[in-house]
Amino acid sequence: MSESSRHPFLTGLSKHRGAKPTILVIFGASGDLTMRKLIPALYNLSVDNLLPADFKFIGFGRKQMPNEDFREFSRKSIDDFSRRAMDADTWAGLESNFEYHCGAYDDLEAFKGLQNRILEIEKEYNRRFQLLFYISTPPSVFEPIITHLGECGLANHGSDEELIPKVVIEKPFGKDLESARALNTIIAKHFREEQIYRIDHYLGKETVQDLLVQRFANSIFEPIWNREYVSNVQITVAEQLGVGTRAGYYDQSGALRDMIQNHTMQLLSLTAMEPPVSLDPESIRDEKVKVLKAIQPLKLKHEGGDAIRAQYTEGLVEGKRVPGYMEEEGVPASSFTETYSALRLSINNWRWKGVPFYLRSGKRMARRISEIAVQFKQPPGILFGEGNKYDITSNVMVIRVQPDEGVTLIMNSKVPGLETRTQPVKMHFNYSTTYGSNTPEAYERLILDSMIGDSTLFIRGDETEESWRIITPLLDFWKEYGKTGLEHYTAGSWGPLASERLLWENKHEWRRPGN
Numbered sequence: 001m002s003e004s005s006r007h008p009f010l011t012g013l014s015k016h017r018g019a020k021p022t023i024l025v026i027f028g029a030s031g032d033l034t035m036r037k038l039i040p041a042l043y044n045l046s047v048d049n050l051l052p053a054d055f056k057f058i059g060f061g062r063k064q065m066p067n068e069d070f071r072e073f074s075r076k077s078i079d080d081f082s083r084r085a086m087d088a089d090t091w092a093g094l095e096s097n098f099e100y101h102c103g104a105y106d107d108l109e110a111f112k113g114l115q116n117r118i119l120e121i122e123k124e125y126n127r128r129f130q131l132l133f134y135i136s137t138p139p140s141v142f143e144p145i146i147t148h149l150g151e152c153g154l155a156n157h158g159s160d161e162e163l164i165p166k167v168v169i170e171k172p173f174g175k176d177l178e179s180a181r182a183l184n185t186i187i188a189k190h191f192r193e194e195q196i197y198r199i200d201h202y203l204g205k206e207t208v209q210d211l212l213v214q215r216f217a218n219s220i221f222e223p224i225w226n227r228e229y230v231s232n233v234q235i236t237v238a239e240q241l242g243v244g245t246r247a248g249y250y251d252q253s254g255a256l257r258d259m260i261q262n263h264t265m266q267l268l269s270l271t272a273m274e275p276p277v278s279l280d281p282e283s284i285r286d287e288k289v290k291v292l293k294a295i296q297p298l299k300l301k302h303e304g305g306d307a308i309r310a311q312y313t314e315g316l317v318e319g320k321r322v323p324g325y326m327e328e329e330g331v332p333a334s335s336f337t338e339t340y341s342a343l344r345l346s347i348n349n350w351r352w353k354g355v356p357f358y359l360r361s362g363k364r365m366a367r368r369i370s371e372i373a374v375q376f377k378q379p380p381g382i383l384f385g386e387g388n389k390y391d392i393t394s395n396v397m398v399i400r401v402q403p404d405e406g407v408t409l410i411m412n413s414k415v416p417g418l419e420t421r422t423q424p425v426k427m428h429f430n431y432s433t434t435y436g437s438n439t440p441e442a443y444e445r446l447i448l449d450s451m452i453g454d455s456t457l458f459i460r461g462d463e464t465e466e467s468w469r470i471i472t473p474l475l476d477f478w479k480e481y482g483k484t485g486l487e488h489y490t491a492g493s494w495g496p497l498a499s500e501r502l503l504w505e506n507k508h509e510w511r512r513p514g515n
């Protein structure tokens with residue numbers, strides 16, 4: 001196996017040393033994501049000596065900003081948001097490589113100016129650089145940025161395949177199947193698929209990567225990971241926050257687009273996929289796409305359908321009173337945008353036929369927590385099945401994605417004493433206890449992987465379209481019916497009562513996440 005096709009799960013970080021000389025250009029450099037995540041990630045990569053020796057970072061934005069101000073903005077973002085405190089020497093080595101380029105995203109001249117600056121840097125260093133374009137703007141300007149990169153030749157900069165330019169695209173990737181296809185078509189005019197890195201930052205989280213290791217590096221799980229032993233799978237991505245100041249964006253999106261279509265579908269495909277033939281990116285992504293293809297169209301009905309949507313109403317979160325969604329600033333009075341959605345999905349393949357996958361995501365839920373819970377079938381009630389005497393639960397394997405990352409196995413055990421009584425107990429593996437709490441942030445991994453050309457943790461074009469294929473008919477159905485069928489739940493709860501119906505119909509119930 002060649003060095004470049006080996007996977008980081010197996011090789012640790014050693015393969016990252018010697019990353020190619022890179023000029024990273026971030027579009028939307030004055031934005032929230034750049035400030036809170038991307039610049040701190042660059043800093044932490046630098047602390048770990050994982051940036052290439054020849055590295056330049058150009059922030060691109062519409063705002064006028066001298067380089068000194070951009071460096072000050074970057075320094076402050078590290079001070080405020082880095083997981084590790086600012087080290088003066090590291091910053092001194094890094095900051096001289098940060099600069100700013102002012103321009104509008106729809107102005108070809110601004111891109112030609114960027115190109116000239118890149119050529120100047122290459123001349124100065126007397127070498128070619130790999131160009132890494134990171135689009136961290138609102139989606140309305142994804143298209144002009146990609147088009148201008150193509151039109152001025154930056155998408156094909158240089159002739160060295162090793163240093164082929166790459167483009168990283170933030171979520172949301174489209175707002176439905178049609179727009180995702182259109183975006184894929186526009187990108188494909190200028191970039192080949194192997195140059196494209198579609199981000200879902202959930203894939204950069206340690207536990208999400210660990211899921212493949214748990215499944216395929218342990219022989220005890222794989223034999224029972226199927227319809228013979230698994231009763232149902234529950235994937236929860238719950239937030240405590242409301243819409244805050246982002247109502248303008250959120251009301252156009254909703255929980256289904258914002259969370260389910262990307263994060264929970266990614267968790268589902270990693271949980272349900274077949275073992276890949278190897279750990280190279282295409283083998284893994286092929287298996288993820290196959291699972292998505294096997295997902296059956298959702299039953300679209302108000303009664304007995306496969307989906308629930310709801311909005312939060314006023315309630316208590318952590319003892320503090322918070323307003324309902326309709327009272328949040330900037331939410332239109334006519335809004336029927338869901339802040340919670342839950343789906344029941346059927347995967348029509350040999351492994352999973354008959355095992356429901358329940359997905360839910362909401363804002364203003366009781367806790368901030370993301371987890372995958374694989375619920376196994378009840379043991380036959382022959383020995384410990386009588387009446388209330390024994391407290392027997394079905395086994396559950398819980399993969400906690402955030403916070404408190406780890407894995408818990410829930411089993412039944414005898415309570416000590418002369419009488420035979422049973423009780424569910426938990427076996428815990430906790431990341432921070434085992435490995436310490438200072439694990440890399442998702443964006444560190446993702447920037448590094450895009451820099452070294454490992455696309456495993458990024459979403460392929462067909463993957464994003466498959467996911468939209470499942471979701472889009474539901475979006476259309478909800479749009480057609482407006483407020484009809486829209487449920488409500490109290491802020492600080494675990495969602496609407498109606499979402500229990502999705503599970504009761506199969507005699508299942510939602511587990512209480514975190515338990």
Ligand SMILES: NC(=O)c1ccc[n+]([C@@H]2O[C@H](COP(=O)([O-])OP(=O)(O)OC[C@H]3O[C@@H](n4cnc5c(N)ncnc54)[C@H](OP(=O)(O)O)[C@@H]3O)[C@@H](O)[C@H]2O)c1
Nearest residue numbers: 028030031032033034061062063136137138139170171172
């Ligand atoms: N923030 C997060 O935590 C987060 C998390 C996951 C994904 N994302 C995704 O990452 C991308 C960036 O998010 P963000 O929160 O950083 O966005 P943002 O702060 O709203 O915008 C980023 C930058 O884009 C430019 N911009 C803003 N509105 C624009 C418009 N209407 N037309 C043209 N340019 C505009 C601004 O830079 P200039 O004025 O300097 O040009 C702004 O600083 C989005 O696609 C978002 O969905 C964000």
